[in-house]
Amino acid sequence: GAVVSQHPSRVICKSGTSVKIECRSLDFQATTMFWYRQFPKQSLMLMATSNEGSKATYEQGVEKDKFLINHASLTLSTLTVTSAHPEDSSFYICSASERGGFNEQFFGPGTRLTVL
Amino acid sequence: LAKTTQPISMDSYEGQEVNITCSHNNIATNDYITWYQQFPSQGPRFIIQGYKTKVTNEVASLFIPADRKSSTLSLPRVSLSDTAVYYCLVGDIGDNNDMRFGAGTRLTVKP
Numbered sequence: 001g002a003v004v005s006q007h008p009s010r011v012i013c014k015s016g017t018s019v020k021i022e023c024r025s026l027d028f029q030a031t032t033m034f035w036y037r038q039f040p041k042q043s044l045m046l047m048a049t050s051n052e053g054s055k056a057t058y059e060q061g062v063e064k065d066k067f068l069i070n071h072a073s074l075t076l077s078t079l080t081v082t083s084a085h086p087e088d089s090s091f092y093i094c095s096a097s098e099r100g101g102f103n104e105q106f107f108g109p110g111t112r113l114t115v116l
Numbered sequence: 117l118a119k120t121t122q123p124i125s126m127d128s129y130e131g132q133e134v135n136i137t138c139s140h141n142n143i144a145t146n147d148y149i150t151w152y153q154q155f156p157s158q159g160p161r162f163i164i165q166g167y168k169t170k171v172t173n174e175v176a177s178l179f180i181p182a183d184r185k186s187s188t189l190s191l192p193r194v195s196l197s198d199t200a201v202y203y204c205l206v207g208d209i210g211d212n213n214d215m216r217f218g219a220g221t222r223l224t225v226k227p
Binding site (some may be wrong): 006045108 | 150152158159162215217219
């Protein structure tokens with residue numbers, strides 16, 4: 001089956017620093033990647049949708065200058081949380097859909113970000 | 117955007133069949149219905165997907181009525197390890213990239 005990885009799985013950083021999270025599709029080409037954020041005991045909140053080679057489409061209320069998304073290739077998308085603050089602490093999950101594939105998202109294992 | 121509505125929580129016992137229904141009154145013609153399972157601190161895991169009628173795989177069945185305004189995920193003979201949050205997602209990745217999750221259903225399976 002299609003596999004999506006995320007790195008790192010867990011990160012702790014100081015307030016004000018930037019953190020980059022990588023999302024990779026390991027055995028397929030991902031036309032589209034999605035980034036979600038999930039707070040404890042809540043549902044996944046879609047942050048942005050990115051298509052390879054084009055700018056990401058951000059959901060309303062998500063600051064594009066704070067959450068930088070780069071989808072430079074068909075197998076890699078990155079989310080950079082710039083100048084992170086404690087309220088950015090959350091579980092970040094990416095997913096990818098396959099080029100020409102069935103209408104399905106494949107999810108990564110998630111990245112737990114803790115900002116001190 | 118096809119908004120989804122599910123029960124917030126459900127309880128069941130080991131060995132029982134569990135049916136979770138999702139309402140999606142505004143489903144569009146090209147939308148598919150996909151169900152995911154999520155354990156704490158993990159990414160969602162695909163369970164089943166359908167467009168209409170009934171779909172069955174090795175872990176679940178998905179029932180979709182003719183009007184497609186709802187769908188029911190059926191889990192046969194649940195076990196303790198099926199305790200998780202279940203989400204139904206309605207959309208078309210290829211069309212509008214509209215993949216927003218609803219609140220999900222927290223299923224608790226008791227011994």
